Amino acid sequence: MRIVYTDVLVVGGGLAGLRAAVGARRRGQDVIILSLVPPKRSHSAAAQGGMQASLGNTFKGAGDNEDVHFEDTVRGSDWGCDQEVARLFVHAAPQAVRELAAWGVPWNRVKAGPRQVVMDGQHVTLTEPDASHGLIAARDFGGTKKWRTCYVSDGTGHAMLYAVSDQAVAERIPVHERTEAVALIHDGTRCHGAIVRDLVTGELSAYVAKATCIATGGFGRIYRVTSNALINEGIGAAIALETGVATLANMEAVQFHPTTIFPAGILVTEGCRGDGGLLKDASGHRFMPDYEPEKKELASRDVVSRRMEEHIRAGHGVKTRFGDHLWLDITLLGAQHINGKLREVKEICQHFLGIDPVKDMIPVRPAQHYSMGGIRTDAAGQARGLAGLFACGEAACWDLHGFNRLGGNSVAETVVAGMIVGETMADFVESSAGELQVSTALVREFLEREQAKIDTLLHGNGTENASELMRRMQDIMTEKVGIFRRGDLLQEAVDELQALLLRSRKIGIGTKRAGANPELVTAYRLQKMLKLALCVAYGALQRTESRGAHFREDHPRRDDAGWLKRTLATWHDDFQTLPTLAYESLDVTRMELPPGWRGYGAKNAIEHPATEARVAEVATIRSAFGHADRYTVQQALMPFDHLVPEAFRGRNARPGDETS
Amino acid sequence: MSTSPRILTLRVLRSSPAEGEAPHWEDFRVEEAEGMTLFLALTEVRERLAPSLQFDFVCRAGICGSCGMLIDGKPGLACCALTRDHGSTITLAPLPVFELIGDLSVNTGKWMRGTAERLETWIHSEAQPDLTAVEPRMEPELAEAIYELDRCIECGCCVAGCGTLRMREEFVGAIGLNKIARFRLDPRDERSDEDFYDLIGDDTGVFGCMSLLGCHDVCPKGLPLQTQIAFLRRKMVAVGLK
Ligand SMILES: Cc1cc2nc3c(=O)[nH]c(=O)nc-3n(C[C@H](O)[C@H](O)[C@H](O)COP(=O)(O)OP(=O)(O)OC[C@H]3O[C@@H](n4cnc5c(N)ncnc54)[C@H](O)[C@@H]3O)c2cc1C
Ligand code: SF4
Ligand code: SF4
Ligand code: FES
Numbered sequence: 001m002r003i004v005y006t007d008v009l010v011v012g013g014g015l016a017g018l019r020a021a022v023g024a025r026r027r028g029q030d031v032i033i034l035s036l037v038p039p040k041r042s043h044s045a046a047a048q049g050g051m052q053a054s055l056g057n058t059f060k061g062a063g064d065n066e067d068v069h070f071e072d073t074v075r076g077s078d079w080g081c082d083q084e085v086a087r088l089f090v091h092a093a094p095q096a097v098r099e100l101a102a103w104g105v106p107w108n109r110v111k112a113g114p115r116q117v118v119m120d121g122q123h124v125t126l127t128e129p130d131a132s133h134g135l136i137a138a139r140d141f142g143g144t145k146k147w148r149t150c151y152v153s154d155g156t157g158h159a160m161l162y163a164v165s166d167q168a169v170a171e172r173i174p175v176h177e178r179t180e181a182v183a184l185i186h187d188g189t190r191c192h193g194a195i196v197r198d199l200v201t202g203e204l205s206a207y208v209a210k211a212t213c214i215a216t217g218g219f220g221r222i223y224r225v226t227s228n229a230l231i232n233e234g235i236g237a238a239i240a241l242e243t244g245v246a247t248l249a250n251m252e253a254v255q256f257h258p259t260t261i262f263p264a265g266i267l268v269t270e271g272c273r274g275d276g277g278l279l280k281d282a283s284g285h286r287f288m289p290d291y292e293p294e295k296k297e298l299a300s301r302d303v304v305s306r307r308m309e310e311h312i313r314a315g316h317g318v319k320t321r322f323g324d325h326l327w328l329d330i331t332l333l334g335a336q337h338i339n340g341k342l343r344e345v346k347e348i349c350q351h352f353l354g355i356d357p358v359k360d361m362i363p364v365r366p367a368q369h370y371s372m373g374g375i376r377t378d379a380a381g382q383a384r385g386l387a388g389l390f391a392c393g394e395a396a397c398w399d400l401h402g403f404n405r406l407g408g409n410s411v412a413e414t415v416v417a418g419m420i421v422g423e424t425m426a427d428f429v430e431s432s433a434g435e436l437q438v439s440t441a442l443v444r445e446f447l448e449r450e451q452a453k454i455d456t457l458l459h460g461n462g463t464e465n466a467s468e469l470m471r472r473m474q475d476i477m478t479e480k481v482g483i484f485r486r487g488d489l490l491q492e493a494v495d496e497l498q499a500l501l502l503r504s505r506k507i508g509i510g511t512k513r514a515g516a517n518p519e520l521v522t523a524y525r526l527q528k529m530l531k532l533a534l535c536v537a538y539g540a541l542q543r544t545e546s547r548g549a550h551f552r553e554d555h556p557r558r559d560d561a562g563w564l565k566r567t568l569a570t571w572h573d574d575f576q577t578l579p580t581l582a583y584e585s586l587d588v589t590r591m592e593l594p595p596g597w598r599g600y601g602a603k604n605a606i607e608h609p610a611t612e613a614r615v616a617e618v619a620t621i622r623s624a625f626g627h628a629d630r631y632t633v634q635q636a637l638m639p640f641d642h643l644v645p646e647a648f649r650g651r652n653a654r655p656g657d658e659t660s
Numbered sequence: 661m662s663t664s665p666r667i668l669t670l671r672v673l674r675s676s677p678a679e680g681e682a683p684h685w686e687d688f689r690v691e692e693a694e695g696m697t698l699f700l701a702l703t704e705v706r707e708r709l710a711p712s713l714q715f716d717f718v719c720r721a722g723i724c725g726s727c728g729m730l731i732d733g734k735p736g737l738a739c740c741a742l743t744r745d746h747g748s749t750i751t752l753a754p755l756p757v758f759e760l761i762g763d764l765s766v767n768t769g770k771w772m773r774g775t776a777e778r779l780e781t782w783i784h785s786e787a788q789p790d791l792t793a794v795e796p797r798m799e800p801e802l803a804e805a806i807y808e809l810d811r812c813i814e815c816g817c818c819v820a821g822c823g824t825l826r827m828r829e830e831f832v833g834a835i836g837l838n839k840i841a842r843f844r845l846d847p848r849d850e851r852s853d854e855d856f857y858d859l860i861g862d863d864t865g866v867f868g869c870m871s872l873l874g875c876h877d878v879c880p881k882g883l884p885l886q887t888q889i890a891f892l893r894r895k896m897v898a899v900g901l902k
Contacts (some may be wrong), residue, residue, distance in 0.1 A: 037716070037718055037724075037726060037769070038768065038769030038772060038773070038814075040724075040725070040772070040813075040814055041718050041719075041724040041725060041726050041769075042724075043718070043719065043724075045719065045723055045724050045813075046719050046721065046723050046724070055795075094791075094792075095791035095792060097795075098789060098791050098793075098795045099789060099791055101789075101795050101796075101848075102783070102785070102789035102795075102848065103782070103783055104782070104783040104843075104846060104848060104849070106798075106803045106804070106806040106807040106810055106846075107803060108800065108803060108804070109797070109798050109799065109800040109803045110800065111800040133797065134797030134798055134799060134800070135794065135795060135797060136795055137800075152807055152810075153804070153807055155807065155810075155811060158723070158810075158811070158813070159807065159810055162810065163782075163783075166776060166781050166782040167782060169773065169776045169777060169781070169782065170780070170782040175773070177769045177770070177773075178761075178769070200678070200761055201678065229718045229719045229720070229724070230717055230718055230719075230720060231718055264695070266720070266721045267721075340804070344723070347722060348721060348722065351697075351722055351740040351742070352695065352697070352721075352740075353695075354695075354742075467707045467711075509711075510711055511711050511712040513676075513679065513712065515676075515678045515679070516676075516678070516714055516761065516762050516765070517712060518706060518711065518712065518713070518714065519711035519712065648791070650791075650792040651792060652792050653792055653793050653794050654794065655794055
């Protein structure tokens with residue numbers, strides 16, 4: 001029995017996992033990172049557009065601060081997020097950007113003086129202030145009042161991931177590449193690490209840790225059409241679910257990105273629209289202003305994706321033999337801008353479409369993009385239900401994004417949550433609760449159980465074909481649990497997924513080898529992915545309202561009275577075919593920003609009974625503190641300082657701001 | 661204009677060192693589809709014909725650097741290679757130099773981590789950044805110039821294309837030299853040219869390069885490897901003469 005001991009085990013070498021690992025390491029803990037692939041190949045590298053943080057350096061960002069970022073985030077979430085977490089996040093995001101700057105990220109910088117930009121289809125001259133010359137610049141993104149998205153051309157995620165990954169090397173943190181956590185070791189109340197499969201040799205080992213952090217990213221690959229990488233299969237979330245005690249939250253909250261190239265599903269960044277690109281239909285008409293006169297192409301992603309699909313349904317799509325699509329037109333941005341700031345987009349268009357976006361319009365259609373749901377944690381990153389288990393990044397439901405995340409808020413979340421959970425884990429390991437108390441018998445039991453599962457797949461007499469079942473699951477999710485959802489179709493999806501889950505227990509495998517064996521990997525991952533798919537589909541079926549990215553044609557209104565709550569899914573025993581769902585209410589009486597209209601999209605929510613009183617109360621507090629500074633007012637409305645780790649307290653300075 | 665689709669033959673150099681399976685060519689036939697990339701073709705082979713076939717795709721969009729292989733003998737990213745740009749028989753082999761895992765999969769990760777440790781590819785700075793203060797300024801043009809060199813995706817194509825590396829295993833390669841150029845350009849890194857000389861001032865570094873430029877033509881990101889290596893060599897010669 002091979003056992004590896006460490007203080008902190010981080011499962012996942014993307015931005016979130018790496019940042020958490022560096023944090024714990026700097027507090028003196030021994031850390032090991034596991035990753036399916038070399039960490040720099042994690043999907044964080046694919047984030048093109050940028051990272052939100054309210055630095056307020058640019059002309060169009062002037063006056064930005066935590067308050068504005070907070071409100072944008074809450075509205076974006078359609079009031080589904082945890083507002084305290086959103087506060088903690090907007091407070092720490094500027095620090096995260098500045099830390100990354102110190103670690104070498106070549107953020108684009110403000111150049112003082114006039115410059116040409118495209119806004120709302122028009123060429124406009126903006127004059128950047130002298131005082132900001134050389135400070136970190138920002139671009140426009142959907143659903144934001146200010147230009148707040150810091151960026152590195154269109155390779156933001158790449159530059160961030162390389163900088164943080166190199167910090168992990170500098171801290172001498174070992175990364176065990178090509179390994180996969182396939183189960184968590186736990187005793188029902190405490191997590192003790194993970195059972196890990198070496199993807200090259202096939203060997204299983206136990207990694208025993210005081211603190212275990214899951215940072216395995218999203219699970220887009222349960223869908224057929226997705227912008228996600230091939231490795232985004234959600235195994236980290238699934239193994240948490242399989243403990244029977246840890247909880248997944250809001251799994252039905254799945255984001256569809258408006259602009260992925262058609263039909264391959266490869267993403268072109270929101271920066272295309274942020275920088276002035278337009279959406280057009282088959283007849284070349286710019287249709288978004290017809291639906292969203294206010295924000296147009298730059299409403300939040302859920303709204304733009306829905307409007308696009310609506311427009312296609314109305315017969316305005318471009319018809320091809322693969323289906324219908326719309327156009328993204330960035331030709332008006334000009335060659336210089338596209339060749340400099342949108343070069344990855346240009347390369348993608350050249351490689352996969354054989355077109356030049358300087359001259360040609362890009363065929364696009366929405367595709368699955370982001371998982372708002374994930375492992376439910378508290379604000380410090382501790383997973384609910386299992387002590388010693390932590391989660392951060394896209395794998396977690398920290399609950400910054402509620403039912404829709406804003407572009408640029410995700411890579412920001414990875415590093416901010418990583419900063420926080422790194423501290424949380426170090427605190428935990430140093431505390432008495434962090435002591436290792438695990439019997440080798442328990443470790444052996446978990447190892448043997450996982451080995452038995454693999455042996456059954458390899459040598460059992462199953463006859464089902466794993467790739468076929470995988471394809472079927474992905475089709476069901478894309479066709480029936482997509483942008484527009486309906487009770488009858490969701491019920492069909494749930495029934496069919498349950499049937500697939502039963503069939504997946506009888507998979508047979510042609511390749512018998514124990515080592516590197518892609519067929520075996522597909523088989524055991526599929527069994528886990530089906531559970532996630534069921535959490536998504538069943539959660540969507542039960543939620544009879546529309547909120548953010550979750551849109552029910554048969555229940556088109558947001559229903560705060562009935563549904564201002566978070567879905568919690570658990571999977572108690574392996575023979576269940578459906579998750580157990582429970583709900584956790586969001587407390588309107590404590591919200592800094594009580595529910596209202598988002599400022600875009602439909603204006604038809606069913607009000608929560610407590611909203612009116614809270615709105616009045618907030619107004620009273622605001623007027624009572626009429627002369628106080630914004631920090632004092634905020635503190636009176638919804639204190640959150642207690643959630644900020646010691647290391648990240650203090651007020652964020654901005655140019656020209658007296659920080660009072 | 662509907663002609664019947666081509667039948668492609670993918671001629672793959674297969675092997676499984678773990679099981680003592682020696683390298684041998686195996687042919688797979690797939691029907692070409694519109695816009696087919698080698699990623700799509702190989703996925704189809706694995707799903708229908710050879711479930712044990714090993715290869716490494718992650719982003720399938722030319723971003724992550726996972727899928728470098730020899731395509732008709734030339735290093736390149738398989739996910740961005742459109743089959744229509746190739747003949748009806750396409751040979752695929754794993755990248756040389758790197759440790760072979762099996763079939764088209766090689767261990768670039770281990771090599772890259774080794775490079776990062778050896779060349780200390782991170783910002784060296786004594787100062788602890790003050791995270792709540794307004795960030796230090798940088799000229800916009802300089803930031804963009806650093807990003808130009810930061811765009812390397814560690815795919816290993818330049819390594820596989822380098823004649824020196826096939827003879828001298830410890831050579832840092834174009835990728836290593838480009839990394840040094842990147843950190844040297846970055847004023848946040850406090851290392852001096854003398855420090856960099858210690859890292860690459862011999863024939864496992866910049867003086868090992870024979871300027872054959874096998875690296876330059878194969879870099880999928882179009883990094884200016886040729887000019888960077890030449891520039892770095894002049895700088896390091898200057899240190900050597902001191
Ligand atoms: C195409 C694209 C563009 C995007 N652009 C933006 C953007 O511009 N701005 C923005 O804010 N957000 C963007 N996002 C979202 C954002 O990039 C991701 O949400 C974020 O990077 C996720 O980071 P992460 O660290 O949580 O996970 P990832 O970066 O996905 O890393 C997951 C890690 O976990 C490892 N792993 C997974 N499972 C296991 C296992 N079982 N065992 C061991 N290791 C495992 C993987 O190897 C990997 O290292 C984009 C997303 C996509 C798909
Ligand atoms: S120029 Fe130098 S680094 Fe590039 S291939 Fe030739 S020897 Fe290798
Ligand atoms: S320099 Fe170019 S070819 Fe070499 S590893 Fe980097 S991206 Fe690949
Ligand atoms: S799979 Fe990422 S570069 Fe080819």
